[in-house]
Amino acid sequence: MSCRKSIHALPAELLEQIQEYVEGEVIYIPKKKSSKKCWGENTDTRGILAARNAQICQDFQSGMSVKQLSDKYFLVEKSIQRILRKRKIE
Template identity: 55%
Template sequence: MSYIKATDVLPEEILLLIQQYVDGEYLYIPRKETNKKSWGENTNSRKELSLRNSNIYNDYRKGLNIKNLSSKYFLSEKSIQRIIRQSNR
């Protein structure tokens, strides 16, 4: 996330009003609900995790146990169990 200088984008009267509440501090202005993006929308993270989880489930069905899967994918045994349980549905 990059910062935008308020003096470059806000009219002076709005800037003065904001300064009454927050003077010289950082202020986060959230996105409008209509502009929000879901997690992983800008990257391939969602696809990569889905592929990884699919591979874990396939390896489990081929006979790898949870301990071996945990070592292979660098995840806790609980995480492997959760992925298998979710993939099983």
């Protein structure tokens, strides 16, 4: 989040209107919904997790237990079960 002076970012008329409600305070103006990005859109984290989850499913189908998968991938057993359940639904 960046910070800009309102006198440089807003027209004088709009600034005067805002001062009717807020004066001398810092306010946050959120992005428009159309400008928001989904989680993981800026990085490759989404792809990395998808590949990891696919590997977890493959290991499970090869005979590894949930406990073994938990130890191998450093996840709690509930997370492994959730991943397996989600992949089964898809």
